Amino acid sequence: MKIIKPFFPAAALILWAGASYAQSSVTLYGIIDTAMIYGNNEGTGQPGVGRPGIEMNSGGISGSRFGFRGTEDLGGGLAAIFDLEDGFSSANGKLSNTNDIFGRQAYVGLRSTQYGTVTLGRRYAYMSEWLSPLSAEGIGWGGNLADHPFDNDDMIRHQSVNNSIRFDSVNYNGLQAGGMYGFSNEAGQFSNNRVISLGTRYSNGPVSLAAAFEQVDRSASPADLNTSGAESSDDSVINGGREQIWGAGGKYSFGASSVGFVWTHSSFNNVTSAYGEGGTFPIGADNNLRFDNFEINGRYFVTHALSLAASYTLTDGHFDSGTTNLSPKWHEAVAQADYSFSKRTDFYLESLYQVVTGGGGMALFNASMFNVPPSANNRQLLLVMGMRHRF
Template structure:
């Protein structure tokens, strides 16, 4: 009888250990996206010595979604509370190098607590609420068109190029379809609490097939290079800053209607940078590329995606962007540029993890007043040598 009791006790202990193990998990995840890209009128001088404006074919990583791998995990602490973490690296498939200025976990790096009843608090390098609540309603960013559908210079961060370091973030649980959140990113500079600090607010609401979202981001920084805080909320060393200069504000809202897996959406965003000195163009933010007292953008987007079959979809978006640049010095004259951009995509899924795509973008800009910073420019590809550019990508995505 004693031997039987021991067997039962041993079996119970094994079951309890298995249950405890099941309550904690660590997952390796990732996505690889690469393809062949054609672009015309690139701002390079051909080897023949003719004037800039060459066409090119190249292998490009991350045409739709940036290639990445990461680790995420959770530990059940009981009572609806769990510890969570997320570490995510971005890389270039074409040559194996890190993205985000070479940072190991340059896409995301955070740890926090999640409550089923109240929401989630996280600390680390994280996305703002425009990324969380507005970008999913757009074609760019986490939308189906991804990187190639970026609004010019990603001026509104819907393509999540910008991350906030040193940040504390709260995202509420869903209450009848309503969510809200707030975050603050510390400057980390002694004696200058606001030099390169940031905060963001956002809210979303889901009602049946309708989804709504809004977000706000404020970046506080000085336009004086000698006083710049490179390790603050917005790093100047990882190449992710959307602009350089003084304070920056971004806000916007969007709505989406879903029918089955298909959807239509509209998005509006506004951004302004005071005392601007540079913009994100051609894959980097170049200080001195655009010097003025301010640069404003308004983006108006309409998008739609239709599933012809469960494994085949067609999508498109049109974005009209207006700009207002107030020149200050160094020959940078004021201008009122405006951009028209059309994106079209066909996507075929072999499985839930693997698909192929054909995506094209046409962009035309007017009113740049001869400033080369306002030439046509699609994502991180070579900017155009003029006011028009066509980009066509054929590629493959695989998730793991």
């Protein structure tokens, strides 16, 4: 509580200031998402020994969050904008994002109706903002639970970019492009923990397309660790040297249905550790990891309130340590039924099944899905029941 008490007077001041000027607006927004999750084979700490478990979790589909978003009309088609957003657990009330007050986003900028938008601060990159809506995971209907292994393609908004400057063009007949640079903030080490991200998207009638690129340059040496750079160490899932992610996808809507396909490729050089749901796995030095994710998904609205959806993802992985070469493959199927009581409140049932082959017995490559203990072996089944409210 000591962390957030100073926040509330500041929030009240922001709201008062927004109400004082007709040309300004400030919006309080957020999501509360709480789910009960059954896992059939959760690890017990003993190799190969698993037990079923039931637990309550926050953020089954959408990470629970709250934020303040504001605009000020400056005239001539120009506006000042800001967004301050933090995550929390709806299961226990604790702040997430390592107790940062605005750990998800914190930026200010200018928006022009003629040219586009420039922002400064902590923001999401294009993989999670522009590509993931075409996927089941992330902003897609399956959300966090449908993430690809280790969130290797940064599609579920697990990672935000610090010290960033970002430009998004205006929408030209459905086409939009953007670029983002996150500074290292390290004197003499301009490329030590910097982020470069690019994105483009197109939407016209039933067709939606998107492509994105993301690169994190950092040093794998503990002696050169830069904690003030563009990537927070608490956000990073796979640690080490350079990280590159490419992705492209499309979705076609027809009537009450839609189908989508997404491909992403990610590579991690000089990997030192990887974070799974079972904790951090130390790997050692001079290791390389690569992932190719191939996902097909579909959704059908039975009524305006009830939707049924399913997806299948094949993740083709490669691990090279110099002495060990493995090619683990993840097969993951997701099925969901969602019922909307209103535009803001819905109830969902979701089932997920994952099988991993070629993991060589490494615990790192056991079956593992978002926010639950990993399996004791290469298979895991989750049954989820949750409720989500937006405000």
